[in-house]
Amino acid sequence: MKHRTEDLALFGGPPAFLHNRRVGRPNQGDRARFLERMNRVLDNEWLSNMGPLMYEFEERVAQLVGVRHCVSLCNATVALQMLVGDATTGGAPDDEVIVPALTFPATAHAVRWRGLRPVVCDVNPVTGLIDPDAVEALITPRTRAIVGVHLWGQPCDVLRLEKIAESNGLRLFFDAAPALGCTHGDRPLGGFGHAEVFSFHATKVVNAFEGGAIVTDDDALAARMRAVRNFGFGPDGLVELLGTNGKLSEAAAAMGLTSLDALEDNIAHNRAMYEAYLAALSGVPGVRVLEYDPQHRNNHHYMMINVEEQGAGVHRDLLLEVLRAENILAQPYFRQAMHQLRPYADESPAPLPHAERLCGQLLALPTGPGVSTTDVEVIGDVVRAAVALSGEVTARRRTEPAGATGA
CATH class of the missing domain: 3.90.1150.10 (Aspartate Aminotransferase, domain 1)
Known part of the structure; x- marks a missing residue:
């Protein structure tokens, strides 16, 4: 002492x-088991482009969270960009997506990268989670989607947010980056809203070196997301959608499976x-x-x-x-609330006192x-x-x- x-x-x-x-x-898991998987990858000479370990990883994540579809990706930021883009296809540049003030910058960045405006919402003063009352107050005719964040694995008020989204005809996504293995009551996080996003970054409870995933029970959405992650190619080999390169490599899947173990x-x-x-x-x-x-x-x-x-x-x-x-x-989580970050500081119409206070008080040990x-x-x-x-x-x-x- x-x-x-x-x-x-x-x-x-x-x-x-x-x-x-x-x-x-990082939670590395059994190194021998990882190397065994990697040897299989190298022996197969199938290093990327939707290999067998990627599909095995997707199946295990989907089973774990109780959904029909897991679309694995190179990281969670790309996953958010893809979902936001899908929700606002055909919209206008001033379309809005509501995001919480207390989250990692990627949540808002994913919206801005799609040419849309992130509207920053205050949070619960104790938990730091997005405040549904504040969400309702921010909805305008330009609002297209809501992104809730399961901060530190705490579930948002998912049921209330689902009602708000449904009554206003909005898409609802959850940034569940840190929340694999967490639940809302007895129900695993991953199956709420239209889709949720997990991160498998090196610092997460399950890591794939770097990786992410979209999980959903929406068959059509999952099919679109699988096409978008692979340059927009559909099942027939023809480009059907505007796509990107979001594929998860076999090395990442090998690490993800080992970490899942x-x-x-x-x-x-x-x-x-x-x-x-x-x-x-x-x-x-x-x-x-x-x-x-x-x-x-x-x-x-x-x-x-x-x-x-x-x-x-x-x-x-x-x-x-x-x-x-x-x-x-x-580590301080976070030094600045989202509306205080330079890319968004000129857009916030008013202070967000709960988020601002928490940003000066929170510390991760x-x-x-x-x-x-x-x-x-x-x-x-x-x-x-x-x-x-x-x-x-x-x-x-x-x-x-x-x-x-x-x-």
């Missing part, structure tokens, strides 16, 4: 960890780390763990805390500095395969020390220039 400011690595003390503990360490073990480990964090951070003033609603299953891939400066005595960003000096590579319960206890001790010494830490950081302490 660090009892004095001098004990903190930011002010010259020894770091809590010799090697980094970080957010988003380990999914339940990874979720169990993540849940144990989550419970350890709840204990380690219990009672720390101004620090609140984002507790996931027990009526839904979460994959616990993200360990989120909310740092309220008034209660903790230390701002989120200064706590981040303290942690990183200790080789605890926490290390979890995943490289973190143990002992590590969590150490991380919890550092957070407790930073809060207990917050007055001295804040004062010293204001008077000592960055780098002066050797941090």
